[in-house]
Structure formats: structure tokens, C-alpha cells
Amino acid sequence: MFAEIKGLNEECGVFAVWGHKDAAQITYYGLHSLQHRGQEGAGIVVTDGEQLSVHKGMGLVNEVFRPEDLTLLHGKGAIGHVRYATAGGGGFANVQPLLFRSQRGSLALAHNGNLVNANNLKHQLEGQGSIFQSTSDTEVLAHLIKRSGYYTLEDQLKNALSMLKGAYAFAVMNETQLMVALDPNGLRPLSIGRLGDAYVVASETCAFDIIGAEYERDVQPGELVIIDDNGLRSERFVSSQPRAICSMEYVYFARPDSNVDGVNVHTARKNLGKQLAYEAPIEADVVTGVPDSSISAAIGYAEQTGIPYELGLIKNRYVGRTFIQPSQELREQGVKMKLSAVRGVVEGKRVVMIDDSIVRGTTSRRIVRMLREAGAKEVHVRISSPPIKNPCFYGIDTSTTEELIASNHSIEEMRDMMGADTLAFLSTEGLMEGIGRDSLEPNCGQCLACFTGQYPTEIYADTLHPHAKV
Numbered sequence: 001m002f003a004e005i006k007g008l009n010e011e012c013g014v015f016a017v018w019g020h021k022d023a024a025q026i027t028y029y030g031l032h033s034l035q036h037r038g039q040e041g042a043g044i045v046v047t048d049g050e051q052l053s054v055h056k057g058m059g060l061v062n063e064v065f066r067p068e069d070l071t072l073l074h075g076k077g078a079i080g081h082v083r084y085a086t087a088g089g090g091g092f093a094n095v096q097p098l099l100f101r102s103q104r105g106s107l108a109l110a111h112n113g114n115l116v117n118a119n120n121l122k123h124q125l126e127g128q129g130s131i132f133q134s135t136s137d138t139e140v141l142a143h144l145i146k147r148s149g150y151y152t153l154e155d156q157l158k159n160a161l162s163m164l165k166g167a168y169a170f171a172v173m174n175e176t177q178l179m180v181a182l183d184p185n186g187l188r189p190l191s192i193g194r195l196g197d198a199y200v201v202a203s204e205t206c207a208f209d210i211i212g213a214e215y216e217r218d219v220q221p222g223e224l225v226i227i228d229d230n231g232l233r234s235e236r237f238v239s240s241q242p243r244a245i246c247s248m249e250y251v252y253f254a255r256p257d258s259n260v261d262g263v264n265v266h267t268a269r270k271n272l273g274k275q276l277a278y279e280a281p282i283e284a285d286v287v288t289g290v291p292d293s294s295i296s297a298a299i300g301y302a303e304q305t306g307i308p309y310e311l312g313l314i315k316n317r318y319v320g321r322t323f324i325q326p327s328q329e330l331r332e333q334g335v336k337m338k339l340s341a342v343r344g345v346v347e348g349k350r351v352v353m354i355d356d357s358i359v360r361g362t363t364s365r366r367i368v369r370m371l372r373e374a375g376a377k378e379v380h381v382r383i384s385s386p387p388i389k390n391p392c393f394y395g396i397d398t399s400t401t402e403e404l405i406a407s408n409h410s411i412e413e414m415r416d417m418m419g420a421d422t423l424a425f426l427s428t429e430g431l432m433e434g435i436g437r438d439s440l441e442p443n444c445g446q447c448l449a450c451f452t453g454q455y456p457t458e459i460y461a462d463t464l465h466p467h468a469k470v
Contacts, residue, residue: 012096012395013037013203014112014190016079016171018178018227020198024073027080030200030207031061036255037112037203038082041095045108046075047175052106056081056095077178079171081110094136097171100146107145107153107174111138112203113167113188114395116459121163141170153177158224158237165457167246167394169219171201178227185456186221186243187394187447189260192232199227204258218261244447244456248396250435251385252293252356261445263436266296272384272426272434273300273354280424281305282380284350288312290367291339297384298354307352312345313367339367347375357385358414361405365418372419381420386428386451387411393459394447428452 013034017023024046031042042064043056053073057064061082081096097110115121118137121144126132130143144160145153153174161170167187172179180201182190193200193213200213208215219225222238246253249260256266273296287309289298302309316338351371358364368379387406401407405414415423426434428451437444449455 012083012112014110014171016201018077018199023078027078031080033207033210038084041083044080045097046073046078048075054099079110079173093134110171112169116166161237181224182219184222184238184241190219192216206255206258243445247446268435269296270300273297274304275430275434276426277301277304284352286310286349287352290355291315294356310345314340341370341374343374350378351376352380368419378421380422383425388450390453
């Protein structure tokens with residue numbers, strides 16, 4: 001599905017490179033491959049060993065960077081960022097990487113995730129005299145670093161990271177070093193690759209493919225990786241904790257050609273579809289998936305049931321983004337402009353419509369109506385994830401239960417609201433089975449909070465929206 005219509009958006013994507021003469025150009029291509037993780041702003045900071053230079057702006061990567069912009073970014077190291085605003089909202093001041101200059105040198109930060117104790121830390125820092133230039137929680141780390149009593153950036157960063165709670169994959173760069181860090185629970189993906197003699201780091205492994213880099217390994221929870229002209233070394237800034245990677249990376253966010261925590265995303269989604277077919281079979285004539293993130297699950301469902309898979313829904317890839325507004329009326333119009341039902345496929349047929357998740361229900365209702373208008377005799381909706389009943393505080397823009405249809409309605413009520421003949425969701429056990437996890441125990445390796453309400457970290461009171469329930 002499309003994040004701006006569906007109402008389910010990831011925080012952002014991070015890319016970094018060290019030791020390449022064309023660092024800015026490599027980062028540009030890396031950010032292109034991560035564009036699905038954020039479309040509101042993009043930026044690149046480079047270092048030539050003596051100073052940091054930045055170019056960033058609002059919009060898509062190819063809108064922010066013209067060829068002449070990249071030629072002005074000289075350096076062997078770079079960090080880049082694509083943003084979707086959750087914490088702190090939008091605006092140019094929040095476009096990353098954030099760049100800070102001081103007499104002791106400059107510092108650039110890029111961040112994927114959300115800090116659940118950001119407000120608490122901001123109050124403390126402001127009480128000590130800090131002045132924030134943005135409303136982004138990312139800036140908190142810069143102030144913690146500068147207020148640290150340690151001398152080296154490495155020690156300053158380790159001390160600052162130990163104070164943070166929540167989900168974060170950070171890329172931090174000064175004139176002579178690149179450092180990347182992952183939160184103690186590993187809620188967000190972050191991987192390291194090699195491009196010749198250069199190191200690259202990305203939120204998803206698909207970024208390595210576009211630049212011809214070889215995947216080496218994932219950054220581990222609680223790990224700080226330091227990369228400079230002497231190579232790569234690893235430190236820990238907190239003791240090891242059980243991994244709890246976001247389940248929605250497999251369900252929706254990550255590209256199908258990425259591997260997340262050693263699991264190929266397309267394979268996982270196809271298995272989710274097979275598991276869904278096992279749990280919620282139905283007699284039908286055709287299976288179709290809502291493009292693009294539901295296609296893999298639809299193929300799995302069709303294979304498991306023996307019902308033919310067809311392109312019953314087509315995505316219009318040439319519609320601009322400027323018409324999208326956060327109102328229900330315009331969301332529905334957005335769906336109509338972005339999707340078309342194929343009458344020749346669905347007319348007179350019993351259709352199984354596979355989608356990866358339901359947030360507000362607006363999109364599903366419109367697609368069911370679209371299929372019926374194209375002549376579908378029956379529409380059976382199958383969702384390849386459990387009902388999203390709980391808000392996310394780790395970088396996904398579902399901060400209240402008010403906006404979550406599954407939190408306020410039964411499955412039968414949702415079915416009636418969207419006009420489907422039947423509606424079924426994948427079980428939480430089925431989700432784990434499809435991804436390849438062993439159990440639903442607390443140390444299962446996945447964050448399931450949006451489904452179960454069991455959060456892997458403490459949730460601070462000043463993080464909660466007034467209507468959030470935890």
C-alpha cells in the first residue's frame with residue numbers, strides 16, 4: 001500500500017559511507033533505494049577530512065538533489081537521510097542529517113526511530129541551558145554529547161547513547177570518523193556492507209544492491225561501530241538485551257528485496273500469506289493483492305489454496321504526491337487516483353483481496369467498493385498481519401488508539417464498515433510462524449506491541465498522546 005494514503009508511515013531511512021572518493025554520489029543512490037521509508041525530506045552531509053558540508057531540503061531525493069548539488073559535496077565520508085515526520089513534526093528545521101558546528105569541530109547526526117524519553121531529556125537539558133534549534137528528538141543526542149564530560153567523541157557518544165530509551169539507529173559523523181549505533185533492543189534494522197575498500201551502512205540491505213556493495217553483517221543491539229581511515233572496530237555502550245525488531249518491517253515497511261535480521265522480506269511475506277491461507281481459507285475464483293507490499297503475501301495465499309493469483313488491482317505510478325492531505329475525504333480520493341480495479345479479472349468473480357494491514361480502514365473500504373464497482377460478485381478480505389490495536393511509540397505514526405479501527409471495533413463490525421463479504425486477520429502465532437520465529441515468548445526476537453500491547457521498553461508518561469492507552 002501507499003503510506004501517505006494508508007496512514008502508516010515509518011520514521012525514516014539512514015545511509016552512510018566511509019572511504020569512497022564519490023561518497024556523496026554513493027549516498028544519493030543509497031537514499032534512492034530507501035525512498036520508501038520517507039518522502040518528506042532528504043539530506044546528505046559529507047566530510048573531506050577537514051570540514052563538513054551539507055545539502056538538504058523538503059521533498060523526494062531527486063527533487064532535493066540536482067546534479068550540480070552533488071558536485072559541490074566533496075569528501076570521502078558521508079551520511080544521508082530520508083525522512084517521514086513523526087516525532088517533532090515536519091518542516092525544514094527537522095530535515096536530517098542535523099549539522100552542528102563548534103570551536104572543537106563539527107558533528108552531523110542522522111536517526112531512524114523514535115526516543116520515548118526525548119521529552120524528559122529535553123526538559124532536563126533546557127533546565128541546564130540548552131537551546132534546541134528543531135523539534136526533532138534527534139537533536140537530543142547532540143546536546144547530550146556536547147554536555148558529556150568525556151574528551152573523545154567515542155566516549156561522549158557511548159555515554160549519551162546509554163541515556164536514550166526507545167528505538168534508534170544513529171549515524172554520527174565528524175571530520176574524521178563515522179560512527180553508527182543501534183538501540184539495545186534492536187528495534188530498527190541497520191546493516192554494514194563493503195564497497196571495495198569503503199564501508200557502507202544502511203537501514204536496509206536493498207541499498208547495498210543498487211550501489212554494488214556486499215553485505216557483511218548487521219549492527220547488533222547496543223553496539224557502537226566506529227569507522228575511520230584505520231578501518232572498523234566495535235564497542236558496546238550498554239549490556240546486551242534480547243532483540244525486539246519491529247514486526248512491521250516484515251509486514252509492510254521494508255522492501256521485498258531486503259533482508260532484515262537474516263530473513264528475506266519477500267520470503268517472509270509469502271510465508272505470511274501461506275499461513276493466512278491455512279488459518280482463513282475461503283472458496284473463491286481469484287486472489288489479488290493490494291500493490292505493492294501485499295503482493296508477496298497474495299502470491300503465498302494463492303499457492304497455498306490453489307486459487308489463481310491475478311492482477312485484480314493496478315497501481316498508477318505516475319500520480320504526484322502533492323494532492324495528499326490528512327483528511328478522510330481526500331484519502332479516499334487519493335485511493336481512487338492511485339489504484340484501479342481490473343474489470344476483466346474480477347467481473348463476476350469471487351475475489352480474495354489480500355492486504356498487509358488495516359489502520360484506519362478508509363483504504364480497505366474504498367478498495368472493496370472499487371472491486372464491487374468493477375463487477376466482483378464477492379469480496380473476501382484477508383489481512384496478512386494481526387489487528388493493529390495499540391499505538392506505536394518507536395517511530396510509526398500511530399500514536400493514539402482513536403485512529404486505529406481495530407482498537408475500537410470487532411472484526412465483524414470492521415467487515416460491515418468496509419462492505420466485505422468476509423474479513424479475517426492472521427493470528428500473532430501465524431505471524432511468528434511466517435517470519436520464522438520460534439515462539440511468542442518475551443524474548444522471541446520481535447516487537448509485537450502494536451498487536452499485543454506488550455512494549456519492549458518503558459513508555460514515559462510525557463510521550464503518551466492523551467488518547468493513547470498502554
